[in-house]
């Protein structure tokens with residue numbers, strides 16, 4: 096085990112020890128990272144959420160000049176509720192060739208490796224900007240404020256590497272994600288008197304049918320050339336609730352749906368007819384009973400990562416990793432599209448496999464962690480070479 100690997104491992108243990116499930120505060124982790132960076136003479140900038148209960152953090156190791164590299168990771172992790180773990184999820188545990196713990200591959204391993212390399216990055220001719228976000232797992236909600244702050248205040252960085260688990264392959268595309276909630280308020284009446292009320296459930300079923308038809312149409316419009324799996328936009332209804340008894344017209348119903356579009360499919364256009372129907376329906380229901388209605392709320396909206404033809408970020412990271420596989424695309428959403436939208440050439444590349452993410456007994460292979468350490472060392476070397 097080389098020295099960087101060893102340093103990173105002790106940081107890794109600390110980071111996994113913070114329970115940063117998205118619904119909780121991540122401030123303990125952020126405070127720890129701040130003090131770690133301060134010990135290395137690096138100042139960090141916090142970009143907090145509205146009520147101050149969570150924060151992003153970014154920091155520059157190395158000179159304050161343009162042409163730096165952004166290394167980005169999210170601090171939050173998915174819940175362990177209802178999962179059967181062999182060891183405590185918030186204690187990093189080594190068994191065989193694997194490090195187990197919540198967030199090991201998604202994605203505290205990458206953050207630990209980046210932090211461990213700060214002393215190396217500090218000597219570079221070009222800087223490394225470490226960016227740590229919150230609320231990625233609930234729709235990439237935290238990063239946009241930080242990215243805006245970075246775009247406004249940093250000397251123009253050359254590119255961004257998002258360290259989501261890709262087994263160290265270079266990924267140049269991901270789908271965008273939109274999450275919506277639909278809420279229907281009906282009018283209660285005895286189920287035998289359907290003319291006296293409005294069943295929110297029956298309205299919901301009609302709207303969900305429309306989404307089903309839409310999902311099928313998206314599937315039928317598969318693009319055989321698409322690098323994405325599946326090669327089309329997807330739409331699914333993830334939750335539904337409604338009604339209180341079989342013999343009462345339901346007063347309330349709601350459901351949530353998730354739309355994921357590759358870069359060549361415009362999510363707004365896909366949803367336009369559905370939105371128009373909701374507006375019309377809302378008017379009709381209000382006319383029947385003023386308290387009734389249908390409301391669509393957008394809960395998340397993160398843009399896709401569009402593969403770039405010029406590919407300077409891709410070429411740079413390929414040189415670091417030696418990855419010669421064709422550039423891939425991933426089906427999961429990430430913050431990469433948000434960085435790209437802010438004008439930074441962006442790729443995804445990080446240790447570990449997405450197949451181990453979000454699972455019970457989440458792990459990262461020791462070998463993947465070592466390859467992540469090698470990436471950081473090569474990056475430091477590349478930035479040291481004065482042109």
Ligand SMILES: [Zn+2]
Nearest residue numbers: 169201202259
């Ligand atoms: Zn992730």
